[in-house]
Amino acid sequence: MAATLLTGNVAAAWGARLARVDYIPAFPITPQTEIIETLGGWLDGGDMEGRMVTLESEHSMLTAAGAAAATGVRVFSATSSQGLLHAMEMIYTVAGWRAPFVLVNVSRGLSAPITLEADHNDVLAARDSGFLQIHCADCQEVVDGILMAYRLAEDPTVRLPVMVNLDGFYLSFTREPVNLPDPAAASEFLPPFDPGMIRFAASAPASQAVAVLGGSPYSYFRYETHLAAQRAVTVYSGIAAEFRARFGRDRGVVEAYRCDDAEVVFYMIGSFATKAREAVDRLRDAGHRVGLLRPRLLRPYPADIIADALQGVQGVAVIDQNLSMGQGGVLHTELCAALYGRPQAPVVLASFIGGLGGREIAPEEFYQMAAVTREAVATGRTPPPRLLYTEDELREIRKLQSIALVERDETSPIRERQQHTGGRDEA
Amino acid sequence: MSDIIRRMKDLPSTHLLGTGTPMCSGCGALEALHQIYDVLGEKTVFVNAAGCMTLLSAYPFTPFRGSWLYTAMASAPAGAQGVRDALDILLQQGRLPSADDLQVVVLTGDGSAYGMGMSATSGALDRDLDFIYICYDNEGYGNTGQQYSSATPHGAATATSRGSRGYPGYKKDLFSIWAAHRPSYVATVIGSEPLDLAKKIEKARDMKGPRMIIALSPCPTGWDYDPRDSVEIGKLAVKTGVWPLKEYVNGQVVHTRIPRERPPVQDYLRRQGRFSHLFQAGQEPSLVDDIQQRVDDYWKEVV
Ligand SMILES: Cc1ncc(C[n+]2csc(CCOP(=O)(O)OP(=O)(O)O)c2C)c(N)n1
Ligand code: SF4
Ligand SMILES: [Mg+2]
Numbered sequence: 001m002a003a004t005l006l007t008g009n010v011a012a013a014w015g016a017r018l019a020r021v022d023y024i025p026a027f028p029i030t031p032q033t034e035i036i037e038t039l040g041g042w043l044d045g046g047d048m049e050g051r052m053v054t055l056e057s058e059h060s061m062l063t064a065a066g067a068a069a070a071t072g073v074r075v076f077s078a079t080s081s082q083g084l085l086h087a088m089e090m091i092y093t094v095a096g097w098r099a100p101f102v103l104v105n106v107s108r109g110l111s112a113p114i115t116l117e118a119d120h121n122d123v124l125a126a127r128d129s130g131f132l133q134i135h136c137a138d139c140q141e142v143v144d145g146i147l148m149a150y151r152l153a154e155d156p157t158v159r160l161p162v163m164v165n166l167d168g169f170y171l172s173f174t175r176e177p178v179n180l181p182d183p184a185a186a187s188e189f190l191p192p193f194d195p196g197m198i199r200f201a202a203s204a205p206a207s208q209a210v211a212v213l214g215g216s217p218y219s220y221f222r223y224e225t226h227l228a229a230q231r232a233v234t235v236y237s238g239i240a241a242e243f244r245a246r247f248g249r250d251r252g253v254v255e256a257y258r259c260d261d262a263e264v265v266f267y268m269i270g271s272f273a274t275k276a277r278e279a280v281d282r283l284r285d286a287g288h289r290v291g292l293l294r295p296r297l298l299r300p301y302p303a304d305i306i307a308d309a310l311q312g313v314q315g316v317a318v319i320d321q322n323l324s325m326g327q328g329g330v331l332h333t334e335l336c337a338a339l340y341g342r343p344q345a346p347v348v349l350a351s352f353i354g355g356l357g358g359r360e361i362a363p364e365e366f367y368q369m370a371a372v373t374r375e376a377v378a379t380g381r382t383p384p385p386r387l388l389y390t391e392d393e394l395r396e397i398r399k400l401q402s403i404a405l406v407e408r409d410e411t412s413p414i415r416e417r418q419q420h421t422g423g424r425d426e427a
Numbered sequence: 428m429s430d431i432i433r434r435m436k437d438l439p440s441t442h443l444l445g446t447g448t449p450m451c452s453g454c455g456a457l458e459a460l461h462q463i464y465d466v467l468g469e470k471t472v473f474v475n476a477a478g479c480m481t482l483l484s485a486y487p488f489t490p491f492r493g494s495w496l497y498t499a500m501a502s503a504p505a506g507a508q509g510v511r512d513a514l515d516i517l518l519q520q521g522r523l524p525s526a527d528d529l530q531v532v533v534l535t536g537d538g539s540a541y542g543m544g545m546s547a548t549s550g551a552l553d554r555d556l557d558f559i560y561i562c563y564d565n566e567g568y569g570n571t572g573q574q575y576s577s578a579t580p581h582g583a584a585t586a587t588s589r590g591s592r593g594y595p596g597y598k599k600d601l602f603s604i605w606a607a608h609r610p611s612y613v614a615t616v617i618g619s620e621p622l623d624l625a626k627k628i629e630k631a632r633d634m635k636g637p638r639m640i641i642a643l644s645p646c647p648t649g650w651d652y653d654p655r656d657s658v659e660i661g662k663l664a665v666k667t668g669v670w671p672l673k674e675y676v677n678g679q680v681v682h683t684r685i686p687r688e689r690p691p692v693q694d695y696l697r698r699q700g701r702f703s704h705l706f707q708a709g710q711e712p713s714l715v716d717d718i719q720q721r722v723d724d725y726w727k728e729v730v
Contacts, residue, residue: 022513022516022520023509023512023513023516025508025509050516051512051515051516053508053512053554055505055508055550056546056547056549056550056553057546057547057550059499059501059502059505059547060501060502060504060505060508060546060547060550061505063498063499063502063503063505063506063508063509063547064505064506064508064509064512065509066506066509067474067496067498067505067506067507067508067509067510067513068509068510068512068513068516069509069513070496070509070510071509071510071513071514071517072513072517072522072523073513073516073517075509089499089501090498090499090502093498093499200472200494200496200510200513200514200529201523201527201529202469202470202493202526202527202528202529203526203527204527205469205491205492205493205494206494206495207484207489207491207494207495207496208494208495208496208497209496209497209498210484210485210486210487210489210495210497211481211482211484211485211486211497212485212486213482213485213486217486
């Protein structure tokens with residue numbers, strides 16, 4: 001099939017359509033809304049079968065999604081940022097139900113301050129929930145990732161909900177050429193959902209999501225969920241191999257780009273990794289042995305596969321498009337935890353925070369992060385974490401602040417009053 | 428089960444809900460649920476929100492012969508939406524025989540129904556969801572130790588209104604809020620009036636669309652009285668006019684029991700520790716009068 005130009009959002013809608021989803025609980029939020037509008041249009045026009053219901057909140061949307069999956073239909077839903085946080089109670093809850101369905105998250109920075117553009121604090125806030133996570137770097141991966149996500153979620157040895165993440169604006173609203181799998185091939189790859197015994201029917205009464213009394217049964221179910229999530233690394237690898245055989249695209253657990261003889265490797269997730277890929281090529285042109293390692297599967301955390309890919313690498317520049325306040329980058333922390341104590345682990349894991357709220361990461365910044373990491377390898381000293389911000393940016397902010405201050409001085413009634421009272425506020 | 432219930436002797440004689448639950452003895456909510464379940468039967472899936480009744484199904488046991496799904500405090504009606512929609516999809520696709528269909532029943536406390544779950548309920552009503560909502564109303568957050576909720580009556584002492592005047596607010600009129608959505612059916616019931624309850628549940632069972640039930644649920648633990656008095660306190664709630672038994676159908680509110688001679692509300696209040704401060708020496712009588720006045724005003728509108 002020839003490639004079509006699709007935004008990440010429309011690609012996500014196509015993923016759901018090709019997965020022949022039965023049920024779509026929905027709620028609007030930028031930058032995700034185009035997904036549900038596209039699906040709604042197809043349903044209204046008879047291009048697609050299924051049922052879409054707009055709930056009154058994401059909390060309810062996730063409840064309905066989990067409940068429908070627990071009843072035995074194939075469910076798709078999508079959200080972003082504040083919506084994901086609003087639903088957070090149910091994100092944990094439906095994962096605990098072992099309700100298999102797919103939720104697309106279109107990454108967007110979290111309030112406050114409120115913003116629309118992308119970073120990964122939203123999706124990473126869900127990292128401990130039991131939802132598995134697939135992270136996409138381009139629009140093609142969005143379609144492919146959703147089809148694979150259903151296979152993973154519905155695998156009887158896994159049975160967990162899966163989140164497929166794409167970055168707001170950078171992917172959601174960016175048109176890229178996408179090869180849509182042929183519907184027949186997609187349904188061969190993804191057969192209908194078989195809920196097995198876990199469903200609701202009058203002739204087979206079931207109690208789902210019941211309470212437990214005490215720590216022992218609680219631990220039992222929590223461990224079960226954890227072990228199922230861990231099994232998903234192997235299951236995902238098998239699905240990726242099959243996907244490659246069928247569709248010819250590599251969708252492995254990690255993307256290791258020019259890592260083989262690399263001395264320094266960028267480590268990051270999402271669409272900005274395509275910028276890193278470009279930087280790798282430029283740095284290679286300049287004679288530096290640099291690579292990129294990008295996990296597609298972040299939950300379960302594929303520690304062994306990541307460690308293998310980093311064997312022989314001296315330094316890793318971990319680029320976190322998220323910030324755990326008072327701690328630092330989440331990817332950095334997790335990579336340290338995964339590599340600690342492994343004999344062949346890289347000596348330097350340098351931490352960089354960047355791209356928050358859609359802030360650009362410029363090519364020069366990639367070159368500099370590589371240089372800082374190379375330098376650290378040479379000296380054997382890990383640099384302190386860096387928050388990417390240029391002097392120009394700071395100057396721009398200061399400029400805006402001064403303009404706003406002048407405006408306030410000229411127009412504010414409080415200011416006038418203060419002038420009348422000689423600078424003292426009236427009681 | 429299709430027999431029409433007219434007299435006490437028509438009430439179901441087989442009891443479906445299992446025994447041995449961890450509810451308190453004398454629990455008025457469990458009393459109502461027993462009766463409701465007998466009428467609704469086992470072809471049901473109960474979608475529950477956090478509250479006392481959550482502990483009915485504790486792994487690996489359940490007193491229900493049918494199905495159960497625990498959700499969260501705020502979103503049981505949304506859980507019902509997901510289950511109902513999924514069942515409809517399965518029926519439509521021929522993947523579920525119609526004999527396997529289920530009545531979807533939300534079961535929550537007042538804390539959920541009057542407060543945290545109200546927006547989810549309103550949404551379900553907007554969408555004309557085909558379900559039954561049972562709110563067992565014990566007039567407080569029972570499971571967490573009976574703090575006041577917006578269903579707590581004026582003057583009641585709760586874990587968070589221990590002062591001499593009790594709870595300063597007034598019980599929210601959930602019946603009217605629900606009825607304002609124009610659902611298929613809204614009714615108030617109480618376990619101590621089993622015939623009235625069974626008639627209403629039967630009527631609800633055989634309708635489509637949103638069918639909303641509020642069951643006042645005397646709660647010995649939260650209301651502070653001897654468990655053996657539950658039925659009597661329930662009867663007094665109706666007789667004194669504190670708990671009107673009524674239903675909303677086709678845009679009309681009809682009272683199914685109009686107490687002609689109402690004993691004073693203090694007959695009801697005095698039986699419960701949560702109101703004892705209203706009768707202590709030195710307490711101004713205005714609180715009891717105020718409660719009486721409001722009940723009188725209510726019935727003045729009715730008759
Ligand atoms: C989001 C959330 N907040 C608080 C709680 C704690 N909680 C559990 S049960 C409950 C009381 C619920 O009150 P109600 O709906 O009246 O039911 P009851 O306990 O009286 O049976 C509360 C506050 C919770 N489970 N979830
Ligand atoms: S606290 Fe009240 S409502 Fe809860 S189980 Fe005990 S008696 Fe029933
Ligand atoms: Mg309550």
